[in-house]
Amino acid sequence: MDYEGLAKEILTDVGGKENINTAWHCATRLRFKLKDEAKAQTEKIENLDGVVTVVQSAGQYQVVIGNSVANVFEPLSKLAGLGNGGESATTTDEPVEKDSLINRFIGFISSVFTPFLGAMAGTGVLKGLLTLLSVTGVLKETSGAYQIWYAAADGFFYFLPVFLAITAARRLKVNEFVAIGLAVALLYPNLVAAMGGKTQLDFFGIPVVSATYSSSVITILLAIWLLSYIQPVFDKFFHESVRNIFTPMFSLALLMPITVLAIGPLGNGVGTVLSGAVEAIYNVAPLIAGAIMGALWEVFVIFGVHWTFVPVITNTIAVSGHDPLQPILTVAVIAQAGALLGVFLKTKNTKLKSLSGSATLSALLGITEPGIYGVTLKLKKPFIFAVIGGAIGGAIAAVGGAQATAMTLVSLLGVPTFIGPGFMSAVIGLGVGFVIPTVLTYFFGVPAEEQTTTDLNETVSVGEQLNAPIQGTILPLSAVKDPVFASEAMGKGLAIVPTNNDLVAPADATVAAVYPSKHAIGLVTDAGAETLLHIGIDTVQLDGQHFEQFVEQGQKVKAGDKLVTFDRAAIAAAGYDTTVMMIVTNTPNYTISETPETEARNAWVLNLKAF
Structure with a gap:
């Protein structure tokens, strides 16, 4: 690959150095702050050999390169006069993003x-x-x-x-x-x-x-x-x-x-x-308010704006001693559980049945994200049926005057806090909200191709196997909240919602790339698989905070060796998604299959068979 030639073409196509305010790179992307994005020739850049795609997000013009991004940035920084030839101080010091007031508040x-x-x-x-x-x-x-x-x-x-x-x-x-x-x-x-x-x-x-x-x-x-x-x-x-x-x-x-x-x-x-x-809205139009909140709550969860309701609920309880929102929101959560149960009962696909079954239990306890991203949103109709069930059940709970007396998780665990006026309406709303999506999903929500049997014991042609780099819940890449990863533009792989803080090597390998931001590691396995391990979404902006790296570029590692430790709680508290992605960046060389399991433990999760 002619990295210098690619850098020249990218620099020309983004409008030249005079159109660049600042530029830096993360683990896989060149990130530009352009004076005028309209001057950038996006289609031409996307067609360049060595460019995966272009993403325009959060005021940044991002050119996705892959593991070799540092090799492209070094000549680009010299050509554009950005600094000292791509040294770490220049390549990774990302400017502070001036986010919108709403995003900062959330x-x-x-x-x-x-x-x-x-x-x-x-x-x-x-x-x-x-x-x-x-x-x-x-x-x-x-x-x-x-x-x-x-x-x-x-x-x-x-x-x-x-x-x-x-x-x-x-x-x-x-x-x-x-x-x-x-x-x-x-x-x-x-x-x-x-x-x-x-x-x-x-x-x-x-x-x-x-x-x-x-x-x-x-x-x-x-x-x-x-x-x-x-x-x-x-x-x-x-x-x-x-x-x-x-x-x-x-x-x-x-x-x-x-x-x-x-x-x-x-x-x-x-x-x-x-x-x-809050009281006035529910006193004047409880039917409408209950239907809207019951329908849209999980949509708010997807976009991350549900946090804005936490201080409202807490304040309402402090002022009036009760809160009308939580029973309705619980209906919305239970509706997702109903849709997941419908998938579980209908599908004969072993992997989908396993995922929907475990996600149903999680949703009943108030954790809906694995089920939404891994099942209902992916299949579309179950999510829509859950919205319908949430709207109807939420309206019933609101009209009946259901209320909570304490701040708790919106889940079945919180039902005892609904005891008091309107309790039966909450129970009926929960029942209706659960049954409607269960029935609709069972009869109309599961595509025909997901109703065929997939045998867990089916013989898989074993090639190189990559173990889970971290423990947690396995999700398809399509569920990741980043268009580049979700579209598999950088390669096939999977995502894991982590339950611990240690990222380990998935196979015997050589460390091909490390970054001062410490949020990603590039590996080349001994069998030749080029693998990117990426911790979180947009966590490059943390500039290494909450990460501790244990390896250096060129170092040999064994499967299970610790690569990075990170503080999940602190990263989440800073407003970042902590999902870990494992991408095989030289995907065209392999036929790749995923494990049928839904939990990542000390076992293989990707099977790579070379052509």
Whole structure:
């Protein structure tokens, strides 16, 4: 391959160096910030020998090359005068992406709630179970056991501002302990008593509006956001010898009165408006509201905008003590489980039956992504039937006044939190939402080709076998949220939603490519398969943060050797998809078959038979 010649052609076809603001590369793509993308000759670039395809996304003009991208970028950077001949400082320093306000908001909400969402959901389930035990007479509310368990269930929600302070401080890169200090000050018993007393509290004559900050969301998030502007000012003002003491002291001294005098009333006011708006919508048009949310919830999940509802739900419970959204959203989740069950009952394809069966159980517990991307969205009709079932069931739950008394997972586990007014409408809505997609999918949703038997014991012509590079749930590449990987433009392979943090070699191989961003590894196996292991979607933007690399280019590795360790939770909290892709980039040399299993363990997942 003439990399220099290819670089010259790409440079010419993107409009020349005068049309380039910045350029860099990740594991597989040349990424340009062009002054005018209209000047780029996309069709001509896509037809160049050595170019896989072109993707225009997130304000970037991306030319997909594959594992040899660094070889193309080096001469391109020299020709365009981008820096020192493609050295690492030039090739991988990606400019900060100025994302849209909506995307930044979703990323922020996701990052502050994700770390403790499981714990909060667990305490919500416990609270629902205690309600069930109380209603059935098994436990009295005055009993010691009930009060101890209720403290465990309600304590998390009461001190929610503290947990939000921690995660928001991490996201906004401010002192966590100052943030915690501010949160606990708002919940300090003496202050709570003074603000709730008959005599109005004041700050040097300025009246303090009485408010309750336990379980609140908006106030602490606004306060930590303001801290992210105040702290740098004090850091610059104070000498480093006293900065560690004076910056926290003055930050708290300034921010606490601002919070109780202005931010708190503003946050509580916004919270009251949001809660009132939610209540008003469901009081005025519950049928329409329930149908819309029941139908579209899983669509929101696909596009990642479902996070915007988390603070709304949490705030509504804090203000009014109940939430009408969760029963409806649970119907939408259970509808996906029904569609998956319909596929499981109908298909005779062993691999699809195994995937849909395990995905049904996951969906009932609130995890729908494996089922959506691996089954219902792929087959199309089951997803549509789930939307229909969610709309009808959601409307029934809303009209009947179903509501949740605690924040928890939208799953069957959360049903005990629905006990109270409208409980039977929630049960009926869940039943209808489950049965409709199950029946429709069984009779009309599974294509004829998926109704034929695929024998797991069928003889496979064994060639080179690549083991799973990580443990997790196996998905087809078509389910990946990246058009280049999903279209198999770079080669065939598979995706794995990881359940651990260690990426290992799938076979005995030589490390062909490593990247300072550490999010991808290129291997050439001893049998000649060129393999790309790519961790996450767009994780090159993390610039190596949350990744630790254990190999170097040219190093020999054995199957199972650790290549990279990464922090799944931190990457997800930063708003990135952590799905791992394994791509055979010299696919034309092989007939490739996938394992029939749905879980990636210490076994082969791709079988490569050379032509």
